[in-house]
Amino acid sequence: MANYFIGDIQGCFDELMLLLAKVDFNLSKDTLWLVGDLIARGPKSLETLRFVKSLAGSAKIVLGNHDLHLLSVHAGFHTPNPKDNLTSLLAANDINLLIDWLREQPLCQIDTEHRIIMTHAGVPPQWSLATLQAQTQAVNKQLSAPDYLKLIKSMYRNDINQWQTSLTQNEQAIYTINALTRMRYLYPDQRLNFSEKLSPQMNTQANLSPWFTHQSSLPTQYTLVFGHWAALMGDVPSSQLKALDTGCCWGNNLTLWYLEKNEKITQRQLLHSEEES
Numbered sequence: 001m002a003n004y005f006i007g008d009i010q011g012c013f014d015e016l017m018l019l020l021a022k023v024d025f026n027l028s029k030d031t032l033w034l035v036g037d038l039i040a041r042g043p044k045s046l047e048t049l050r051f052v053k054s055l056a057g058s059a060k061i062v063l064g065n066h067d068l069h070l071l072s073v074h075a076g077f078h079t080p081n082p083k084d085n086l087t088s089l090l091a092a093n094d095i096n097l098l099i100d101w102l103r104e105q106p107l108c109q110i111d112t113e114h115r116i117i118m119t120h121a122g123v124p125p126q127w128s129l130a131t132l133q134a135q136t137q138a139v140n141k142q143l144s145a146p147d148y149l150k151l152i153k154s155m156y157r158n159d160i161n162q163w164q165t166s167l168t169q170n171e172q173a174i175y176t177i178n179a180l181t182r183m184r185y186l187y188p189d190q191r192l193n194f195s196e197k198l199s200p201q202m203n204t205q206a207n208l209s210p211w212f213t214h215q216s217s218l219p220t221q222y223t224l225v226f227g228h229w230a231a232l233m234g235d236v237p238s239s240q241l242k243a244l245d246t247g248c249c250w251g252n253n254l255t256l257w258y259l260e261k262n263e264k265i266t267q268r269q270l271l272h273s274e275e276e277s
Contacts, residue, residue: 003259007244011042019267035227036064036120041249064120125214
């Protein structure tokens with residue numbers, strides 16, 4: 001049995017298939033861990049969702065910002081970004097089934113056996129493991145509920161950018177989504193910055209630092225697996241951080257981390273797409 005962790009697929013289904021063939025993925029005994037953003041900029045979001053859904057218990061995923069945005073677009077709260085390739089997905093005859101399956105997926109996966117934490121963007125440094133579990137369970141419960149659209153409609157708030165226990169339940173859910181699916185840089189007081197996407201080497205704003213350079217409150221023996229920040233290209237300062245978004249949909253690679261061998265395997269994008277925005 002092998003555990004394979006894969007970065008943001010973003011609809012790059014053909015590259016995903018080639019990458020899984022390289023490791024001879026066997027759904028009867030292996031587990032596929034996906035860091036979110038299954039859909040959007042690549043050409044085959046529909047095929048990607050159908051495939052991952054078909055894996056059932058052989059796949060463990062977390063929601064990314066693009067996956068959550070799909071829920072909003074499907075509900076009619078937002079229009080698709082012209083750079084996203086969602087037309088065939090939104091018109092699919094099984095779109096409602098896919099949406100219902102997607103909203104039941106969590107924001108965090110924790111494997112106590114291998115001491116792994118996986119989220120889309122990372123974990124706020126001030127959060128303990130107990131806080132992470134409590135907040136993600138609360139959001140998962142809301143997204144799985146029949147009235148989940150209340151949260152989806154209200155989640156677009158950049159002003160909910162700092163964790164405080166005094167936040168209302170809805171504000172705590174919005175912060176959790178913001179932090180776990182959108183976070184890159186933090187201000188010195190650990191407020192979230194939502195605008196800067198450049199790599200740390202390119203960032204010129206002295207008051208911003210990557211979230212993972214702040215002292216973490218998580219247990220030190222855990223490895224944190226995340227995606228979202230393609231500009232990092234996997235370059236992080238600790239072996240206990242695994243940054244797996246290496247920008248396949250921007251013309252770079254889809255990256256897989258083979259846990260048991262502690263080895264990264266990549267698949268180059270087959271076709272060039274539009275530049276990142």
